[in-house]
Amino acid sequence: xxxxxxxxxxxxxxxxxxxxxxxxxxxxxxxxxxxxxxxxxxxxxxxxxxxxxxxxxxxxxxxxxxxxxxxxxxxxxxxxxxxxxxxxxxxxxxxxxxxxxxxxxxxxxxxxxxxxxxxxxxxxxxxxxxxxxxxxxxxxxxxxxxxxxxxxxxxxxxxxxxxxxxxxxxxxxxxxxxxxxxxxxx
Numbered sequence: 001x002x003x004x005x006x007x008x009x010x011x012x013x014x015x016x017x018x019x020x021x022x023x024x025x026x027x028x029x030x031x032x033x034x035x036x037x038x039x040x041x042x043x044x045x046x047x048x049x050x051x052x053x054x055x056x057x058x059x060x061x062x063x064x065x066x067x068x069x070x071x072x073x074x075x076x077x078x079x080x081x082x083x084x085x086x087x088x089x090x091x092x093x094x095x096x097x098x099x100x101x102x103x104x105x106x107x108x109x110x111x112x113x114x115x116x117x118x119x120x121x122x123x124x125x126x127x128x129x130x131x132x133x134x135x136x137x138x139x140x141x142x143x144x145x146x147x148x149x150x151x152x153x154x155x156x157x158x159x160x161x162x163x164x165x166x167x168x169x170x171x172x173x174x175x176x177x178x179x180x181x182x183x184x185x186x
Contacts, residue, residue, distance in 0.1 A: 015040040022093045029105060031172040033096035034164060041093050045086055052079035098156075099171035100164035111156045114149035 013021065018040035022033070056079055059071030095105035167174055 013037065013040075015044070019044050022089050025089075025092065025096075027088050027092055029092050029095045031096055032100040032164060032169070032175045033093050034100060034175045035097070035161070037175065038093050038097040038160060041090070045090065048082065049079070052082055055079070094160075096171075097160055099169075100175060101159050101162050102165045102169050102171070103159055107152075107156050107159070110152050114145075114152040117145040117149050 013034075013036050015036070018034070018037040021037055022041040025031075025033075056072055056076040059075050091108060094108055098105055098107050164174060164176070
């Protein structure tokens with residue numbers, strides 16, 4: 001009887017190994033990614049973004065409002081480059097993470113599409129239309145749109161925490177079997 005603890009599996013990745021695995025699969029939207037792979041990438045991304053944001057604020061704090069704002073533009077360039085470099089692998093690992101729980105990568109699209117209602121609400125375009133129309137139907141539609149955005153993003157967020165489907169699913173083999181080569185479980 002095999003009573004090996006999954007946490008002590010020889011295929012268990014550390015956070016930095018998982019992070020580098022995402023980079024090795026830069027634009028690969030096929031297959032599956034484990035929770036460790038996704039969350040390691042996301043947390044490291046978050047901390048780097050945070051420190052680059054602080055770096056961009058230094059000129060504002062030291063140089064005053066006008067000269068500091070001019071310098072902040074140049075200090076923000078590394079952050080923009082960093083964001084552009086992360087754009088594709090972030091979405092790729094997000095899609096693969098959804099594949100791991102047996103869901104379609106289209107949930108990423110629905111997440112963004114549902115969030116598109118929020119700028120419309122914040123900009124005042126929709127509330128102005130409601131005031132002009134005087135119709136309660138528009139208020140109900142707006143409320144439903146916001147509820148849809150919250151529900152879709154909550155579902156996607158929960159899926160990111162759920163353990164993947166054991167064994168092989170329609171998106172490929174379980175990445176926990178051999179995380180360094182998810183397409184080859186042996």
